[in-house]
Amino acid sequence: MSLAGHYTYWVTIFLMIAGLYIVIARGNLVKKLIGLGIFQTSVYLLYIAPGKLIGGTAPILAATFNTYSNPLPHVLILTAIVVGVATLALGLAIVVRIREAYDSIEEDEILDKDSAGDEGQ
Amino acid sequence: MIAENLPALQVVVPLLAAPLMVLVRRRTFAWLLAVAVSWTALAIALALAFKVREAGVISYAMGSWPPPWGIEYRVDALNSFVLVLVSLVASVVMPYARTSVAAELPRDQHYLFFSMLTLCLAGLLGIAITGDAFNLFVFLEISSLSAYVLVGLGRDRRALLAAYQYLVLGTIGATFYIIGVGLLYLMTGTLNIADLALRLRDVHEMRPVLAALAFITAGIGLKLALFPLHFWLPNAYTYAPSAVTAFLAASATKVSVYVLLRYYFLVFGIPLVFGRLPMAEVLIGLSVLAVVSASLVAVYQRDLKRLFAYSSVAQIGYITLGMGLANEPGLTGAVVHLFNHGITKGAIFMLLGGVSLRVGSTSLERIAGLGKTMPLTAFGIVIGGMSLIGIPGTAGFISKWYLILGAIAHGYWWLAALIVASSLIAVAYVWRFVEVAYFRAPAPAAAGLAEAPVSMLIPAWIMVAGCVYFGLDTGYTLDGARLAAQVLLSSVR
Numbered sequence: 001m002s003l004a005g006h007y008t009y010w011v012t013i014f015l016m017i018a019g020l021y022i023v024i025a026r027g028n029l030v031k032k033l034i035g036l037g038i039f040q041t042s043v044y045l046l047y048i049a050p051g052k053l054i055g056g057t058a059p060i061l062a063a064t065f066n067t068y069s070n071p072l073p074h075v076l077i078l079t080a081i082v083v084g085v086a087t088l089a090l091g092l093a094i095v096v097r098i099r100e101a102y103d104s105i106e107e108d109e110i111l112d113k114d115s116a117g118d119e120g121q
Numbered sequence: 122m123i124a125e126n127l128p129a130l131q132v133v134v135p136l137l138a139a140p141l142m143v144l145v146r147r148r149t150f151a152w153l154l155a156v157a158v159s160w161t162a163l164a165i166a167l168a169l170a171f172k173v174r175e176a177g178v179i180s181y182a183m184g185s186w187p188p189p190w191g192i193e194y195r196v197d198a199l200n201s202f203v204l205v206l207v208s209l210v211a212s213v214v215m216p217y218a219r220t221s222v223a224a225e226l227p228r229d230q231h232y233l234f235f236s237m238l239t240l241c242l243a244g245l246l247g248i249a250i251t252g253d254a255f256n257l258f259v260f261l262e263i264s265s266l267s268a269y270v271l272v273g274l275g276r277d278r279r280a281l282l283a284a285y286q287y288l289v290l291g292t293i294g295a296t297f298y299i300i301g302v303g304l305l306y307l308m309t310g311t312l313n314i315a316d317l318a319l320r321l322r323d324v325h326e327m328r329p330v331l332a333a334l335a336f337i338t339a340g341i342g343l344k345l346a347l348f349p350l351h352f353w354l355p356n357a358y359t360y361a362p363s364a365v366t367a368f369l370a371a372s373a374t375k376v377s378v379y380v381l382l383r384y385y386f387l388v389f390g391i392p393l394v395f396g397r398l399p400m401a402e403v404l405i406g407l408s409v410l411a412v413v414s415a416s417l418v419a420v421y422q423r424d425l426k427r428l429f430a431y432s433s434v435a436q437i438g439y440i441t442l443g444m445g446l447a448n449e450p451g452l453t454g455a456v457v458h459l460f461n462h463g464i465t466k467g468a469i470f471m472l473l474g475g476v477s478l479r480v481g482s483t484s485l486e487r488i489a490g491l492g493k494t495m496p497l498t499a500f501g502i503v504i505g506g507m508s509l510i511g512i513p514g515t516a517g518f519i520s521k522w523y524l525i526l527g528a529i530a531h532g533y534w535w536l537a538a539l540i541v542a543s544s545l546i547a548v549a550y551v552w553r554f555v556e557v558a559y560f561r562a563p564a565p566a567a568a569g570l571a572e573a574p575v576s577m578l579i580p581a582w583i584m585v586a587g588c589v590y591f592g593l594d595t596g597y598t599l600d601g602a603r604l605a606a607q608v609l610l611s612s613v614r
Contacts, residue, residue, distance in 0.1 A: 016300075023289060032289060040296055046303050073306075076255055080299065083262045087292050090266055094273055094285045101278035114279055 008049035015042035027107040029098060033091045040084045047073040047080075127172075128181035128194040131165045131204065131250055132260075134158055135243035142236040151232035152219050155239050159215045162208040162246060170201040170601070180252070188252065189313035195252030198604035199456070203249040203379045205601075206460050210371040210467050211242045217580035218364035221474045225276055225362045234274060238368065241267040245376045254302045254312045257380065258295065261344070265291045268373060271365040272357045280360035287353045290343055294350075297340030304333035305388075318388045334394070337384050345377035347441055348411030351434045358430035363474025366426065370433055371467035375459045378440050382455075385444065386609040395447050404445030409539060411438030416546035420553065425476070425483040428550055429469050432509060435543070436462045442540075443524050449606050451527025457602035458520035461508070461591060465517060468584030469505040472498050475573025475581065485553065490563025494570035497578060499558045501585040506551030508588040511544050515592040519599065 015038055022035025051073035059068040095105055102110045123130070138158045142151040173179060173196055181194040196204070215238070222234055244264025251257050269291065273284030306312055308329050309320040324330055339350070346354040354374075358366050385394045394400045412435045419431035440462070443455025475498050476491070477483050492499040508515035511522075521540060528536040563570070572578065591598050 020293070023293065029285060036289060036292055039293070043296055043300055043303065046300060047306075050307055076312075079255070079259060083259065083295075086266055087262070087288070090269060091285070091288050091292075094269070094281055094288065097273070098278075098281045098285060101281055110282060114282075 008045060012042050012045045012049070015039075015045065029095045029105045029107060030092070032107075033088060033095070036091070037084065037088055040080070040087070044077045044080060047077050124168075126181075127165050127169055128179060128196055128250060129183065131162060131169065132194075132243055132247045134161055134165075135239045135246065139236045139240040139243060142232050142239065146232055148228065148231040151235040152215075155218075155235040156212075156215045158239055159208060159211040159242065162242065163205070163212045166201065166204040166208040166246075169196050170205050172196075173198055173201045174604075189311050189316035192256050193252035193313055193315070194250050195315065196250060197608050198601065199382070199608045200249045200379065202456060202601045202605050203376060203459065204246060206375060206463050207242070207245045207249060207372045210368060210463055211238075213467065213580045213583055214238075214364055214368045214371075214471070217367070217471055217474070217577050220574050220576045221364045221478065222362065224478045226274060230274065234271070234362075237267045237270050238365070240264075241271065241368070241373075245372055248376050249379060252314050254305070254314055254317065255299075256312075257314075258299050258302065261295050261298065261380075264373065264376075265295060265344075268365075268369055271369070272361040274365070275360040275362055277360050279356070283353075283356035283360045287357045290350075290353045294340045294343030297336045297343070299340075301333040301336035301340060304329045304336065308333075314383065314388060318390070321388065321390070330389075330393075331398075334384075334389055334398070338381070338400075341377050341381045341384070345374045345381065345441075346434055346437055348407050348415065348434060348438060351411070351415070351437075354434060355427055355430040358433065358470075359424060359427045363470065363477055366430075367467050367470035367474065370430075370470050371463040374433070374437055375440075375463050378437070378444075378455075378459060381441075382444060382452075382609060386447075391447060391610070401445045401447055404441050405536070408438040408442035408445060409536070411435060412442070412543045413539075413546070416543055416550065419550045420546065422550075423485050425473055425485060425488070425554065426470070428485075428553070429466065429473070432547070432550060433462075433466055435547070436466070436509065439520065439524060439540075442536075443520075443527060446524070446527040446531060446533075448527055448530050449603070449610060450523045450530055452606035452609050453599070453602045454520050454523030454527055456605045457523060457595075457598050458517075460598050460602070461516035461520045461588075464584050464587040464591065465505050465508040465515075468581060468588055469502055469509075471577070471581035471584060472501045472505070472573075475577050478577070479570055479573060485557050487564075488554075489557055489561040491558035494563050495572050497582070498573050501582060502558075503551070503555060504585050504588055506547075506554060508592065510547040510551060513592075514589065516588045516590075516598075518592055519595050523602075 019035045019039030019042060023032050026032050051070040053067055053069050056067045056069035057065045059071055099105050102113055104110055135158050138154050142154055179196040182188060183192040183194060222231055226234055241264050244260045247260030248257055251260060269284050269288045272287055273281055305317055308324050309317055311317055311320055343350045358370055415431045415434035419428050422428035440455045440458050443451045473483050480487050508517035511517040525537045525540055
């Protein structure tokens with residue numbers, strides 16, 4: 001139970017917090033989505049790392065193999081990756097539309113334009 | 122054959138109909154199919170609810186893989202209630218949407234709109250019916266992704282920004298949820314929700330379980346707009362097309378509340394959540410803040426859609442309040458308020474869709490004299506508003522009555538007083554509408570204003586009638602909610 005023995009968790013937590021920080025701290029809409037992607041990726045590691053046994057193989061019933069890795073996390077994460085790709089694609093598509101409507105992808109500039117529009121009405 | 126497979130058909134029918142609409146690319150076909158699908162879903166949900174009352178819990182093994190190995194669809198008194206609510210709202214909103222969408226969206230997007238709305242329906246029904254924690258995440262994302270698209274279709278360019286914010290926060294919420302599920306999976310080795318509850322009893326290392334509880338609370342809290350995680354909601358509801366606002370306000374947040382109820386009471390269990398942890402205090406505290414602050418903010422809004430969006434945050438506060446009380450009357454109040462608030466807000470947002478169609482805006486300045494120009498619409502909104510306040514004879518009264526009973530059962534008299542006092546704030550924001558609509562002369566420009574189209578008024582008034590009907594005859598809603606509350610409290614251990 002050493003700290004170094006759990007290094008996959010440290011990597012996971014670092015990516016998780018780094019991704020979330022980018023989402024919160026950046027004003028650029030594309031950079032926010034990149035942060036969101038990193039955040040989601042950290043969860044893939046969270047699932048997959050514990051499913052791996054050192055020396056384990058895929059669960060194939062044969063006399064030569066007796067240590068198996070759990071295949072379920074891989075399947076789950078395959079689904080989660082598809083969800084992540086769809087989210088990122090939709091997010092970027094919305095950013096393209098925002099760029100067309102506002103001519104900017106910086107959050108504060110967009111908010112300025114909207115509040116200026118309100119006063120003009 | 123069909124009767125056995127009803128739980129699967131509940132989700133599969135809308136899930137297959139959505140891509141079919143995209144392939145055929147016909148407006149009328151997409152609309153007709155969407156109406157047919159939502160009515161079928163309602164029939165299935167009612168049949169399931171009936172079956173559950175007769176014969177108890179229905180367990181359906183997807184693809185004949187027995188649970189806990191395969192994905193189980195599990196219908197009990199709690200989620201059959203949610204299934205009926207979601208499909209009922211959908212089957213009223215779909216017929217309504219045709220005229221509303223024709224006015225708000227370009228013609229070539231109509232079939233895509235109905236495809237997305239049907240997909241969202243499939244996702245929400247899936248969340249409610251599935252008995253598998255990971256399957257729930259997939260349906261959560263199906264419904265959320267289609268909801269982001271639907272919000273982004275609004276006419277105002279701010280709809281895009283609202284959709285973007287909703288996407289970012291919604292994805293963080295879903296990811297938090299899946300982190301929580303991952304931690305539970307690490308500790309128990311199962312993803313079946315019923316099996317999770319059993320195996321968690323043997324888990325002695327509590328820290329990962331507590332972390333899972335925290336992640337799931339924060340994640341689902343974002344999805345259901347639990348105060349203070351509600352920032353995405355007012356913008357999303359304000360700028361989304363009218364039919365979308367009506368549908369999402371009445372169903373999406375309610376389904377998330379259901380998920381939280383299931384995890385708190387049936388997975389983690391009352392002794393952990395409300396015994397060892399101060400979640401009751403946290404939930405009640407946040408709910409009171411939500412009710413008071415969101416109602417106060419609603420009073421100062423200049424746009425009706427935004428006003429009622431803030432009111433939604435407050436009303437969700439009542440539901441989580443009942444959850445925090447965690448006794449039978451409180452939970453009955455919470456579950457029945459899912460339904461009552463669903464139809465009330467559905468009715469109001471559908472009528473506001475008619476206002477925005479005729480007036481071109483839902484801002485308070487523009488609707489002066491609405492009581493004269495659009496009498497049926499204005500009167501419907503007033504009835505909906507009365508249900509939000511909780512005046513006896515409307516659906517909202519029933520839920521508040523049970524919440525007050527729940528508070529008194531704990532000896533929280535101050536809380537009962539607060540529930541009544543917060544209703545007075547609701548009077549204030551509903552009165553703002555009444556004052557402008559009835560006591561101000563119509564603007565000269567509004568002289569030729571006609572009542573909303575009949576095809577929109579009829580579905581909206583069905584919902585309004587529901588607000589009154591379910592306030593007088595509480596047979597179905599209250600019995601259903603009470604049975605659901607008993608399911609939630611049954612697993613005390």
